[in-house]
Amino acid sequence: MVTAKTKIQSIIHYSLFAIHGLVILLLMFPNSDFIYQLISSSQYFREEKIHFLP
Structure with a gap:
């Protein structure tokens, strides 16, 4: 059985x-x-996720 703790781990x-x-x-x-674009895009997605959180 998969619990929430193992999923988070x-x-x-x-x-x-x-x-x-x-x-x-x-x-x-x-x-x-390329690495700079990858890092900046990941920061962008992180900001979008934080933005959409209630």
């Missing part, structure tokens, strides 16, 4: 994995416009 696990991959990309391509 899996979400945290995958988000940490994604952040780790992003850090590796930043180390590989420190002057890449």
Whole structure:
């Protein structure tokens, strides 16, 4: 049975994995416009999610 706690733990696990991959990309391509656009778009989506919260 999947509880809310395990679901939150899996979400945290995958988000940490994604952040780790992003850090590796930043180390590989420190002057890449693609990484900058990716970070700015993720910040934009985060702001949109916060905006739509009641």
